[in-house]
Amino acid sequence: MSDEPLEIVIPMDLRFKWSAGPHLGHFLRELREGNIVANRCPECGRLQLPPTPVCGRCHVAMGTDWVPLSTKGTVISYSFVVDPMYDAGIGDMRPVPYTIAAIVLDGGPDVAFFHRLEEKDPEKVRVGMRVEAVFRPPGKRQGLMEDIIHFRTID
Amino acid sequence: MGDRVAIMGVGQTDHRYMRPDVNHEEMIHEAVRLALEDAGLTIRDIDTVIFDNMDLFEGHYLADAMTVDGAGMYLKPGLKMNTGGTSGGTAVATGWQHVASGLFETALVVGWQKQDASPSIGSLVTAREPLYDRELAAGAVGIFATMGLQYMQETGCREEHAALARVIMADNARKNPHAHLKLEITVEDVLASRVLVWPVRLLHMSPTSCGACALVLGSEARARKGPKTPVWIRDLETAHREVSVFRGGCVEPRPQVSAIEVAAGRLYRRNGITDPAGQIDVWELYTPSSWALFHWMELFGICEKGQAWRLVEKEAIRLDGPIPIEPSGGVVSTNPIGASGVIRVAEAALQIRKEAGERQVAKDVKTAVATAWGAGSWIVMFYLTREA
Ligand SMILES: [Zn+2]
Numbered sequence: 001m002s003d004e005p006l007e008i009v010i011p012m013d014l015r016f017k018w019s020a021g022p023h024l025g026h027f028l029r030e031l032r033e034g035n036i037v038a039n040r041c042p043e044c045g046r047l048q049l050p051p052t053p054v055c056g057r058c059h060v061a062m063g064t065d066w067v068p069l070s071t072k073g074t075v076i077s078y079s080f081v082v083d084p085m086y087d088a089g090i091g092d093m094r095p096v097p098y099t100i101a102a103i104v105l106d107g108g109p110d111v112a113f114f115h116r117l118e119e120k121d122p123e124k125v126r127v128g129m130r131v132e133a134v135f136r137p138p139g140k141r142q143g144l145m146e147d148i149i150h151f152r153t154i155d
Numbered sequence: 156m157g158d159r160v161a162i163m164g165v166g167q168t169d170h171r172y173m174r175p176d177v178n179h180e181e182m183i184h185e186a187v188r189l190a191l192e193d194a195g196l197t198i199r200d201i202d203t204v205i206f207d208n209m210d211l212f213e214g215h216y217l218a219d220a221m222t223v224d225g226a227g228m229y230l231k232p233g234l235k236m237n238t239g240g241t242s243g244g245t246a247v248a249t250g251w252q253h254v255a256s257g258l259f260e261t262a263l264v265v266g267w268q269k270q271d272a273s274p275s276i277g278s279l280v281t282a283r284e285p286l287y288d289r290e291l292a293a294g295a296v297g298i299f300a301t302m303g304l305q306y307m308q309e310t311g312c313r314e315e316h317a318a319l320a321r322v323i324m325a326d327n328a329r330k331n332p333h334a335h336l337k338l339e340i341t342v343e344d345v346l347a348s349r350v351l352v353w354p355v356r357l358l359h360m361s362p363t364s365c366g367a368c369a370l371v372l373g374s375e376a377r378a379r380k381g382p383k384t385p386v387w388i389r390d391l392e393t394a395h396r397e398v399s400v401f402r403g404g405c406v407e408p409r410p411q412v413s414a415i416e417v418a419a420g421r422l423y424r425r426n427g428i429t430d431p432a433g434q435i436d437v438w439e440l441y442t443p444s445s446w447a448l449f450h451w452m453e454l455f456g457i458c459e460k461g462q463a464w465r466l467v468e469k470e471a472i473r474l475d476g477p478i479p480i481e482p483s484g485g486v487v488s489t490n491p492i493g494a495s496g497v498i499r500v501a502e503a504a505l506q507i508r509k510e511a512g513e514r515q516v517a518k519d520v521k522t523a524v525a526t527a528w529g530a531g532s533w534i535v536m537f538y539l540t541r542e543a
Binding site: 005007010012016018020024027028050056057076077078079080081082083085100102104109110111112114115116122127144145146 | 175176214276285286287288290291296297300301304305308349350351352353354357397408
């Protein structure tokens with residue numbers, strides 16, 4: 001009888017369901033139409049992106065004061081993903097490299113939108129660069145963040 | 156403020172990448188046994204047990220129920236804590252609250268993680284809201300990348316400085332027999348390691364570790380009868396950020412509000428701390444990436460904004476420096492996540508007891524700050540003292 005350590009592999013394939021709710025649900029339906037919307041706190045007036053049910057600071061219901069934002073904006077931070085990461089949507093590695101960025105959309109000065117940039121050249125990406133959302137064609141959108149392919153550089 | 160609470164006993168495993176020689180319960184029991192011995196107590200002397208790990212990382216729930224015997228929870232009151240990266244800090248805070256309330260004289264706190272059980276990134280991606288966040292999340296690495304990039308853009312800090320911070324932590328880890336990674340590395344080695352999410356390189360990130368750490372907390376009356384110098388948990392503080400900041404990798408337009416600054420401000424005001432760098436003798440910060448260190452140093456008020464990289468450049472944070480940080484080698488050297496928050500407090504306590512061996516800092520340690528940090532900018536911080 002050997003006493004080598006015994007390790008047993010246990011695979012699991014599980015499926016989960018998530019309710020978007022009225023606030024994020026509205027955001028995703030608008031996204032499907034090619035729009036990006038935030039909601040405004042009735043107490044402190046700040047925007048929430050994505051729309052949220054409650055303002056954490058005021059602890060009041062955010063409600064449905066929808067504020068359409070431009071699909072153009074300015075990069076405030078970015079990075080380059082070089083090492084493959086799991087894509088939780090498909091359970092596999094994503095193709096690399098890709099550029100991630102926090103973008104302040106025009107009309108939304110107090111919120112940042114997080115997405116990918118088309119530009120992958122580290123020499124060409126900078127804070128302050130102007131970018132615009134590139135949506136999938138109207139019939140191909142599903143109300144997912146993936147409805148935006150990436151943000152392209154504009155002048 | 157509640158009754159005085161002291162750390163009476165400290166125990167931890169030797170943390171490793173893999174522990175195929177033991178199961179979860181056996182590994183937990185190693186730390187529990189050591190902490191009880193250190194406190195000069197048996198499990199009969201323990202009034203309550205506070206238990207933590209990050210659920211799902213081992214691929215199953217009810218880890219507490221499956222390890223009752225090894226953890227020493229049999230027929231005892233107790234709680235299981237699970238707050239992500241801060242789980243260990245939350246467990247210590249809960250143990251403190253149980254004893255400080257006067258309802259319990261002793262509490263055993265047990266934190267652990269066995270990351271060889273599953274690919275932890277698989278669990279970690281589920282920590283992001285699935286409809287808005289998850290597709291874009293680059294895991295914890297992405298958060299530290301945006302931190303690092305923002306810091307370089309706003310200060311004179313260069314990649315070399317983050318690499319030097321990592322080298323200093325590695326130098327400390329080699330003096331810590333419990334540390335997981337005991338790397339012999341130079342700044343050049345760090346800069347040559349592969350990029351994960353720029354500017355975060357492989358050597359900047361904490362490893363996935365297996366390990367457990369346990370503390371015995373006691374009331375003043377009990378602690379003064381123990382064999383070891385009591386280390387007082389003089390105060391603690393917690394604060395959380397709102398969910399909208401978690402989204403987008405902790406990036407928001409200025410002005411930003413930091414949970415760390417809020418928590419530290421409250422704790423310092425209560426304890427008359429006006430000069431943290433001068434009044435705190437040693438820091439065990441929860442720094443999962445060397446790129447986070449600069450932000451932590453500034454948010455905890457160790458130095459002015461934009462100056463942390465200069466202190467690192469002067470190597471002021473070394474064991475023999477004026478502001479020793481992460482003498483244990485820190486989370487970048489050892490990260491059994493559920494144990495990591497407990498280890499910070501344990502290591503700070505060993506520094507105050509002057510029982511930290513080769514990793515003992517040169518200063519006469521009378522005060523220490525230990526913290527735990529987790530995604531969502533969740534912070535738990537402890538102020539430890541030698542005097543009651
Ligand atoms: Zn508000």
